[in-house]
Amino acid sequence: MCGEVDDNVQINQEILERFTVMSGMLGVSPPEASGKGPTGLAEADGRAAYMEQIFQAGLTRSLTDASLTEDDETVDAIASQAIAFARLAGFLAAQLPPDADLFRSVIESMTAGHGESAKLERQYHDAHAKRHGHSHGDDDHHHH
Incomplete structure (x- = not known):
């Protein structure tokens, strides 16, 4: 078991080194280490909390940037x-060995995020209709 842990540490160090070098090739340097990094990643709950x-x-950064764009560039920003985030997800997924099969998880997560947004949009429209006293089936020529 001790040898297995050593092997895992070695693999993790090699992945981090390659990730750092490849990020540098794209002009990104690791920040100065400060504070505490993520913990509990060996457990599903820890990984879920970190994700x-x-x-x-990321959502906060996206909302901030979209809010600060010119009025006619909001769609372009989003x-x-x-x-860019899809590119980043692909780049990150490619850092792991092929047997990790992370690409499938990334695609599934993109699909889940798209579905989550659609569900929230339905809730938004339902709440908006309720506030205005009509349903979207009403033909009152009120466009959203």
């Missing part, structure tokens, strides 16, 4: 973000 933190941070 939620990353999601929230579309650019989606494409």
Whole structure:
């Protein structure tokens, strides 16, 4: 078991080194180490909490950037973000060995995120209709 742990540490170090070098080739340097990194990633709950933190941070950045764009560039900003984050997801997935099969999880997560947004949009429209006292089936020529 000790040898297995050593092998895992070695593999993790090799992946981090390659990731750092490849990121550098794209002009990105690792920040100065400060504070505490993610913990509990060996457990499913820890990974889920960490992924939620990353999601929230990315969403916050996206909302901030979209809010600060010119009025006629909001759609371009959001579309650019989606494409850039998809590229980042692919780049990150490619850092792991092929047997990790992370690409499938990334595609499934993109699909889940798209579905989540569709569900939230339905809730938004239902709440909007309720506030205005009509359903979207009503033909009152009120466009959203």
